[in-house]
Amino acid sequence: MIKKFLPVSEKIPNFMHGADYNPDQWLHAPGILEEDIRLMKLSGCNVMAIGIFAWTALEPEEGRFSFEWLDRVLDAFANNGLYAWLATPSGARPAWMSMKYPEVLRTETNRVRNLHGMRHNHCYSSPVYREKTAIINGKLAERYGSHEAVIGWHISNEYHGECHCELCQEQFRQWLQMKYGTLESLNLAWWTSFWSRTFTAWEQIESPAPHGEYAMHGHNLDWRRFVTDRTIDFCRHEIEAVKAMNSTLPVTTNMHMIDSLDYRKLAAIIDVVSWDAYPMWHEQKDDSELGSTFAFHHDLYRSLKRKPFLLMESVPSATNWQAVSKLKRPGMHKLSSLQAVAHGSDSVQYFQWRKSRGASEKFHGAVVDHAGHEHTRVFKDVTELSHTLADISQVTGTATPSETAILFDWDNRWAINDASGPRNTGIHYEETVLMHHRAFWQQGIPVDVIGAEEDFTPYRLIVAPMLYLCTEETGCKLEKFVENGGTLVMTYWSGIVNEYDLCHLGGFPGPLRKTLGIWAEEIEGLYDQDTNSVSLFESHALGLAGTFESHEICEVIHAEGAEIIGVYREEFYAGKPAITVNRLGKGRAYYMATRMKEDFLAVFYCKIAEDIGLEKALNTKLPPGVTAQLRTDGMFDYVFLMNFTGQQKTVRLDDRLYVDLESSETLTRNVVLETNGIRIIKREANRS
Template identity: 70%
Template sequence: MTTKFAPISEKLPVLMHGADYNPDQWLHDPKVLEEDIRLMKLAGCNVMAIGIFSWASLEPTEGNFTFEWMDQVLDRFAANGIYAWLATPSGARPAWMSQKYPEVLRVEKNRVRNLHGMRHNHCNTSPVYREKTAILNGKLAERYGNHPAVIGWHISNEFGGDCHCDYCQEAFRGWLKEKYGTLDALNAAWWTTFWAHTYTDWSQVESPAPHGETMVHGHNLDWRRFVTAQTVDFCRHEIESVRSANPSLPATTNMHMIEGLDYRKFAEILDVISWDAYPTWHEFANDGELAASVAFYHDLYRSLKQKPFLLMESTPSLTNWQPVSKLKQPGMHQLSSLQAIAHGSDSVQYFQWRKSRGSSEKFHGAVVDHAGHEHTRVFKDVAELGETMKNISEVVGTATPAQTAIIFDWDNRWAVKDSQGPRNMGIKYEETVYAHHRALWEQGVATDIIGSEDDMSGYKLIIAPMLYLCREETGRKLEQFVEQGGTLVTTYWSGVVDEHDLCHLGGFPGPLRKTLGIWAEEIEGLYDHDRNGLAMAEGNVLGLQGTFEAGELCELIHAEGAEVLGTYTDSFYAGRPALTLNRFGQGRAYHMATRLKDDFLGAFYKQAVQEAGVARAIDTELPQGVSATVRSDGETDFVFLMNFSGQPQQVKLDERSYADMESNASVGQVVELPVNGIQLLKRKA
């Protein structure tokens, strides 16, 4: 069966290749635009993101709009077969607006209003800011919504941060009233009887503040949810303001830092997901662990809408804001860029096209350096990638089929970090999720990153690392998943609190207790120098032998029907269960009661994947640091073999017939991968 999505834009039904373009920085030199067009074509770039921070160039004074320079750029694009993601410029407001309407400026959590400057220094609730963005966006839509070069809307830029002004306080109270209805319900959900913090009037409720309330965890959690809801609402406001002229144009916004916003809520209003990736390549000799974490984020953003996404920003060389700005070594630009495509991206785009001459990003990597010509190593790398992307555009729209999923909820992540115990020196939620994902990545197992509210029925294996915040509904879904034949893997610090960050009563892991067949009585945080171990039981069903090192977190559990596969080796709880299996219905549920290292996770998931009948990209042993990923249209599989190990590697293919994706030439059973090498293959599905 053919599985292929329509191209993101019918105007450009190939892999998109381009960059953030800021011609408004070069209006003093008209020759730059002419030269840029030549260089874009030479580099194989077919799309640019334009206008991202151009408000002052589009509306230099209030009500005075100057679109002529944008007309010229887009007309030149159209005449040369280049396309544009046209941005709304709300990420940075002009100085005249900050001066005349100071209410648009953000108020920090200390209740002090910011001065003009920086990006996203605006209030998403401000009526004036919403009015001004709607006016400018509407004019952009009217003028360019049907322009032949425009393929979609790039809404703002890297949304983030929060505002604590009076408008936002009132909006927060309104959001809470809608959610809870009464103060009694709010007080119960937040457990405000703690420290006598019960609210008796809605006006008493404010956002968390360093000189006010920060210790009511349900309050903190709801504030983060509100900030997401308000930011999504502002993004929706922007989308609506550009829809009128041409409703068929897709809208995206480039996501970046996962700290503050729940991106699953954005997925509900966006047509396509895009994100900005800036890994610190070559921080260590072996890039494998970093590559696995980047793969996790590609999988996350692909999973938000379960279809191809866009890599909207990356660097063709280096950044200028990381602790150390390393150059990409030979081969890494091709490898890292194609990794995004392997995991479901239909684009590779950069920040930035041409280096700025001044200000904070003047040394940030770009396709065109300050030298201003194509005779650079970086430009050559970009052009070579452009040629490869042109040759493999048959992967556009193909799916990334996965039989395995990891649950990653934003509110769980926020709650874990706010839990105040058992290990405040480093609970390491993300690191735990990465480690479980990496054990699958190393086997070439495709993995979706889903939320607890998503459909789970299509998977064979679901992993829920540190599912601390577990709703009753989530517990029922996972119970049903296992009962119907699925394999579930959970860890310590799961099933502890509900959606209000209130502890489940009656014993942890709360809604998961029946499914896992255990009761978690206590959990101990260990110092970094502390060690414990997991001793595997003789003849256990996994076939694992010996002892594995455990540390940092040790949960003291009782088996309530679960089979004990391994026990602790040390401390007063030596001999107690540390790894269990509960056979439930037609499925299985494993629980790891302690934090275990990569050696155990690799061995465990090798058995779990085989037991669950999960397919791997290639049925072969992959060297450490080498990954295999598949995209498929249902008739042809496109296989990406990638070497992040820092050493030359050799991979023996399985018994199927493979061809080179670019040349269609037959490929032998052994593939040689140089340092930072990649092999593009295809086979019958």
């Protein structure tokens, strides 16, 4: 039976609501703290993230520590029923450290060491930086590890980037020696015989560089893996320092830039996943595409631990760093915040609480504007959201069950984007994944986003778009998944390379060939202005019919036991298979040999859902741009109806009994969603 997850902190059993708070920027104005406490209580916020970039305020000179200001803040919190995620300040180091110990500064790919400045401009391999980080983290833990107001550790801030200094080069070589054992194994894995790149000594190996080696794909892939591992090692170093004083306090680190790191690995060493979401709302009149994009990311971060996550940063109004910093329209603050909750967040946090008076984010949105009072639209929006979060507090800790998973791996992503292949102007891996996810979002079907190393058995349907990097082990797992009755959907550009980024021999899609029942002979990239089309046969299990346009990629495949569902209509491969299904054991494996557009994916996944009986959050047809998401505690279901269309919409409920969670109103069959509207409705869970 599904049960609730325990709260992240027993001190806040319901939703966390708050912001990044930087009292260290206001030490010259002591009255600010008292006013901020008043405004926090007035807004209904209950937790702040403190000290994220406060190293200089904590240690103004080497070895001289200043904690009195932080004592005042945390004591004031404790006296007023407020709480803090206490941050380690390693995201930016003091100027005195950079001057005295230049080795702490990061070296770029051009092998030039940076000057002091910015954030995450430091080397994770530097013994000095590690020592100084351990000291300041240890001091914080010793002083505040048992403080009444502290509910957990916020480790650094948005880890990202890489260093190419000699310390990191040596660590990279050691990492490679541990992985490969011998140069012979490394040379074979990287295929260094191409262009006479064979290494004869470990010292010859360096990280990829624009003025050196950058075209060995196995080399590039291993460097990205190393950067992830090095960052995780540094994060673990930070965690050990704070956990030493109080091992019961949970730790998190806020994630944001999925380019840099394999977050699935980082998630393994923290207690709760948190991430920072900054959508560019209202670029179009209809926000549904952007809404589905951020739904995917919420699903991704929830799936990293398959339990509730935290929205650690969002913006209550407008950013200052996007191309256009547009204000949220009425209703969007509530909708976008509760979208995170709908997909599994147990918090809504902002950057920032009070606007910085100067520097690069002085115009970034905040709960408290430069005006310094509560009489603003944004403050009102935040306060009203506090009331909503209190009204729906029973949702906290509930699960998000899913029978469907999308396979998304960082190794695969890095390898695809590095490959010199059929469309170097853009093969659009991320966009393709998002389109497949959107087809379920539109139906209100919950989706997990998983990695190849995870357990496939909880799912009835797995979608793996462009699984370019597919190991023999993953191929076997997917084969067993289908044989045991699962449904698999895959696309072109799958089963091409192994874990070393070496092409599979014997015919693509390599270890997936038996599962899919096809052989991919050739692949063609189309120019942006080019299209093809696919005609579907009517006599197949799904009953799809008609002609649909495809673009960007066309793979020439041969059926080897698979049933042909649709064929190309154009070019010299007209009449050849474009969409197939292979029956294997108790299950089926579908293959799309070309990039289909959204109209096809919508009807295709509707038919798949009907065919295998996927459960929807709401058993009804949703208007385009309206979605439904489900959380449940096993006794009651909580359905979030969300309208991203920019217009008023009406949703027809199914015949179950529903109650509006905010108003306690019993609902009729038709529910009106205002522009940027959201309704959270409750029903008894089906426990059969």
